[in-house]
Amino acid sequence: MGKLGPLWSFLVFVFIFTQKARVNGSTNSAGNDNVMGVIGAIVDNSSRIGKEESVAIKMALEDFYVKFNQSLVLHIRDSQRQPIQAALEAKDLINTQQVQAILGPQTWEETSLVADIGSETGTPILSFADTTPKWAPERWPFLLQASPNEFKQMKAVAAIVESWEWRRVTVIYEDRDSSAFRVLPHLSNALREVGAEISQLVALPPFASSSLSKDLERLKEGQCRVFVVHLSLSLTERLFEMAKRKKMMEKDYVWITTDPITSLVHAMNASTISNMQGIVGVKSYFRENGGCFQNFHHRFRKRFSSEHPEEDNHEPDIFALTAYDAAWTVAMAMRESKKVSHLLLEKVVHSDFHGLGGKVEFIDNKLVPVNIFQIVNVMGKSYRELGFWSDGQGFSENLNENAAYNSSMRVLGQVFWPGGPWYTPSGWTLPIRSNPLRIGVPVGSLFKEYVSVKNDQSESNISFTGFAIDVFKETLEQLPFYLPYKFFPFNGTYNDLVEQIHLKIFDAVVGDVTIVARRYQHAEFAHPYTESGLVMIVPVISKTSNRAWLFMKPFTMAMWILTAVINLYNGFVIWLLERNNCPELKGSVLNQMGMLIWLALNTLFSINGGRLHSNLSRMTMVVWLFVALIIMQTYTANLTSMLTVQNLGPTVTDVEALKSSNAIIGHCTGSFLSKYLVDVLHFNANNIKNFTSIEAFAQALETQEIAAAFLEVPLANLFLAKYCKGFTIAGPTYKVGGFGFAFPKGSPLVSSITEALLKVSESGQLRELENIMIAAAKCEDVEPDKETPSLSPNSFLVLFILSGGTSTVALLVYIFCLDKSMLRRKIMWRLMKAAMRHWRCQKQRFSRKVSNVAESACNSPNTFDPQNRV
Template sequence: MICFVLILSTQNNIIATAASDTTSAVHTTMKDNEHVVGIVGAIVDHTSRSGKEEKVAMRMAMEDFYSITNQTLILHIIDSQRDPMHAALGAKDLITTQQAQAILGPQTWEGTSLVAKVGSENRVPVLCFADDTPKWATEVWPFLVQASAANTFYQMKAVAAIVQDSSEWFRVTVIYDDSDSSINEVLPQLSSALREVGTEIHNLVPLPPFVSFSELSEELERLKNDQTRVFVVHLSVPLALRFFEKARELNMMEKDYVWITTDPFTSLVHSFNASTISSMQGVVGVKRYFPEDVQSYDAAWTVALAMNQSSKLLDGQNLLSKILQSKFDGLSGKVEFNTTVDQKLPPAQVFQIVNVVGKSYRELGFWSEQSGFTASLGENAKNSSSMEVLGQVFWPGAPRLTPKGWTTTSSNNKPLRIGVPSLSNFKQYVNVEEDYDSPNNLSFSGFAIDVFKATLEELPYDFPYNFFPFNGTYDSLVEQIHLKKFDAIIGDVAMVARRYKHAEFTHPYTESGLTMVVSVQPETRNKAFLFMKPFTLSMWVIIALVNLYNGFVVWFIERNHCPEVKGSVVNQIGILLWLAFSTLFSLHGDKLHSNLSRMTTVVWLFMALVITQTYTANLASMLTVQRLEPTVSDIDVLRSSNAMIGNSRGSFVKTYLTQVLKFNLNNIKNLSSPDDYAKALRSKEVAAVFLEVPLAKLFLAKYCKGFIRVGPTYKVGGFGYVFPKGSPMLASVDEALLKVFESGKLLELEQSMLASEKCEEMADGDGDNETTPSLSPSSFFVLFIITGATSTIALVFYLCRVYKSMFGHKNLIWRLMMAVIEGWVCGKGRFSRKVSDLPENVLNFSGSTAGC
């Protein structure tokens, strides 16, 4: 970047000037009679490359200012020796001995805070290059001006954008300088930027400026044993160099690690030697688009312009006002200070992304909030929210793919400790038993364990673990995650809001909800009309219509033969109704005079016999097998009757019952097991039991007779697996769990669990839920067709005979039809004779059926 500065210079002798003298600042090329408009002091680090470049840039500014205005500024430069106290003493010397009217630098916040104090006490403006000066700094030291265009907020958003580019970096560890500026400015803004992209700060590691190598080793060993492998490093240059050197010694610059650095460290990567670069392979850094040396040039130019605006030397307050009023286009951008808030330059919103690789670094591209990532700047540049547009990134260990950024095991390869509740009331979900054949003499089984193992099969990586029983409440079990006693919890753990204070849950692997289970009793409603139940209403209507029709046919045929069916209209109607229904119970064939009515009655009687027998059987079944109904219909009945209700001991259900459903706490009884639920319900000790839906289904699978679910299902969380807050494994486990759902494996495991429960018979003569259905006309459709058709044929034949007797036998077709009907009624032989005799006896055919 120094080459870029040199190109902008119009003076060819600047490099020689910069290299020749690091303590004297008086330009040797100036003539004795030239007018001196001011004296400027500067504090830089002579031992660093950036400090040397800053000296060159400031001297270039003085030379350029002289060449344009023919005015001379004397520049005194002192060495800070990387010591904030030495920088403060140097500032004191510049002001009192060298009569400096303004001071440029230093670059660190520690040095700036001390120099700003000296400058404000002596009313001398201090233009610092530190990036992380807090907002309150200018209130304490009014003569402090930030000449750096850095903006911590946008820089932290650039860091968050890099973290967001990976779908698995949900937690990061932040290593930072233990200083007020980092704590008050950097950390809150970094935390806010990471939350916006769905990532949280998992661990904060403050490092004091003079931390020893042994202390560094201890911190790095602790980080190495943690699962998180994504680190954001916000350290000063000297401390960061020592940090990465120790990290390489501990093999933490290898595969699966991610290191992201911030300014001011990243801006100085180009100044590091080959040995330093070798300890930082794969580091990705964010830095301002313009380096410090350009800002040093602009700062020196700003002071020169302010001093040149008066023919006499300005006092400190006036000079400060002139500096803050500066407005020009500098090498680093527009120079215009914010005079209303913190006396800073406008924030830089474009940041460069670099990647340390080989013996130097690669400039991958740029990031800005408006455009995202881009490989180059310009109107035709391709923008993207993904780092893919920047090309290949070389991560630590040179993996082909983006590092996972976390590990399932610590560096000592210890499997994850997974807690399992050992006091579950439903052993079908999780059961802990002694098993001397297993490594820890315990076996873990159940639906929750089976689903978890099926989930692990869907993960793209190994997941070593060991189960450990926990003998305590479920709330205390979840707290063990927060206390780092367990790395995860597997079992029938309900997803309750209060437990999110300590941990996070996967997607629920069971149906969610709370339901009420009650016992059943014989149905007592509609007993007065029980005799109607064997048949449906439509069946009764069809029976009545068919009987009326058949009775009408018999009455119509027999009315001329039987005196008892004659008489008044009322008498005949009564006879008709009597005939319609008496046949259901008795046969009066000896009183019938016509074969047509006898034929109708026989078929009719067969139908009546079938129907009466079916009715008797169905009614007997209904009286024997009683219909059952729930003993309680809804929770309003429970509350109004002040009845006792049951819930699972130690569960969250009691809180829901009292706070949401408004039950009296004294009316809630704790029960321990499914057997206790059944016993309490049968003995009327409780009127109802409230269970989570998956447990209710399991309970009813075992006690399938005598109990039933009633009322609505109240929405509560189901069962889920528990992980630490912000666990990097949570997202991948959720994805694997969804694959288990979609493959049908979960349904298969649930059905297998429910099928393994054998339904227990009810004691004390309790019935079941089976009922005898009412019979409909569809069950007797063919029978109704036969009897209806028989009666219709008899009626038609009778009408035809009446017609014949009234109108004679003059029509051959008529006689043929009558022969067919008579033959069918009287028998096949007679039919044949009648047909054969037609040609010669046609005039003598009488159609009489007297011989039938």
């Protein structure tokens, strides 16, 4: 704009010599020759704000003279709210009236042109515009924002929205107010922080009433019922008059006004107030209980009524206080700077005092922002002060030291809403039959069981079927209200489909749409109606072929051990029973151990018991052969089953094996999985292929074009139901979102749909619909693969007890018989020993007797007498 200086000079020259337009002319605030300087002011004298500013500036300079006995010449010009007019007046004030500073104007459009002139001439400009860009000080070093900006109050508006759990708002602003474009981003950010969003922006032209009527009619047909209004006073009056005429000031509607409107409610006439019943407004707060304000208030009312008798209300507000403080700031700076421009600017920037409107301090050439706002509610003939909102603390009923703060506005008490005081608006309304929900449905779904869109050669005969459609219809049946809707086909990617909600093309999306984080930029999802997760599908191979230890599989390890123990035990019993009758069972220890093992195995594979000599051996052998026959037949049957029944396993067991072998993998075209496979699972992007049909998936897996396919769990289940013969799931399940219905961000329908969907799930209807879908695609010619189980000892427990018991009985009988035989031998031995002792005793006696006879014969005369033989 600096390059337009010559143009402005020419316009000023033409203006001065053709119009010489003046409003109030020159004013000497003191009326004497003790003049300290000259101040200019540019206001819109046709507006209430401009009138308040004009009176307040005059009062400030009069009070300055009373205090310091120094007067300032004041020149006030009317901009008529026209930027060009404001620029011309600024040029005249600087060049003709030799002003040292300019107060105003009110709008940014005017301020930007005046700032160009002020920067060229080195004249400080103290603007009353509510917003100034961050880059303004660099471009216009002599421009200062003398009114607190409106950015903070947007947080107060967002806090009100959050308090009543509204999620979408419509913003209405004036089309020519460029400051709105700086305010709206702050409002959008504040709403986003509390989980809400701006659903629609409506720019109203300043004068076209027909356009205003059409805009309100369009808003009435929509679902959002929360409106944030940021307009000038004149346009606000026409807005609410039209809104009431269209019955938009009734039940279910919410109107929130910003400070430029709310601070002027006191100045509105009775007709306008009656049209605004129930609105909630954010209003700049200033202390009214100080002595200085009370004095100002009394004098302002008197003077304002005198200068502007056409106004019904004479109360000052924040605009008057801001203008008063700005004029006082310039006057004090001029008193200290001695009319030097740069010193004047420096003194203004370093101002630091408490004025009528609050703290006067500049940071980055801007007045410090206000952190406290008043929340008011229009009702009756004026408004009611509900309480306060403080940045960083929240809502409170008062501002004393013991004030209790809360994040919710509900603590401020009952609010009088449009349509009645005892009803809190929901902030939205249901679609009507004439304007049903526009629901987008994907055309290119690979799995027609989920979504199928068939076009019968005319738009009117498009049919929408599938699991997702059925679930959505069942969900709507559970809603406590009627929700009209209409399906529309969409032929594009799923990301583009979800984005159509953000672009207002569709009101919702129904289909096999996966819930992923990046899609939340454009929409919000209800609770998923399918299982969530991502799995890997791979071909299968036989697990039983070429297994060296397959012969061990029919029995469990415990069964094999118990069979060996019983077998050895029976062999030992037979060996013990037969060893006395069979010389080959005797010999060295090593030979006897070999024979024992041979007997154990012989009992399994031989049924010839003719060589056994003991009946006990024969009894043990018969029982064990019976048991062995059953065990062998069972083993043979189980092994045959394992060899004949196909036992399949995955070709690949995990993702790492795929990556290490640099294998090719596949996924659905248009899916979010490509990014997930690369960024999360770290596959090479060149090894990933897209497929447009499940038949192509199956063929690629069978021909080994790809080693694995990645599908979401619900689609994988359906795929395996169709191709159950040669594929299986391998590896872990990776957590990703399931399928869900998408709605606009902040849509009040999300919570209702989620609740209804949970009812469908908990009643079993969701599971029933899923079973019907899976059954329709079930592979009927192949039974599910069931691996033949190994047999445990529990299956043969009775037989093992019978065999072991028989062998034990035989062993006990043998031991008993052996004991009896040994007892008889012991008795005979003792009898023989007794007989031998008796015989030896008799023999000794006979010997002694013979010896005695011989001795007596020798001693007698007749040595030999044949008659006396012994």
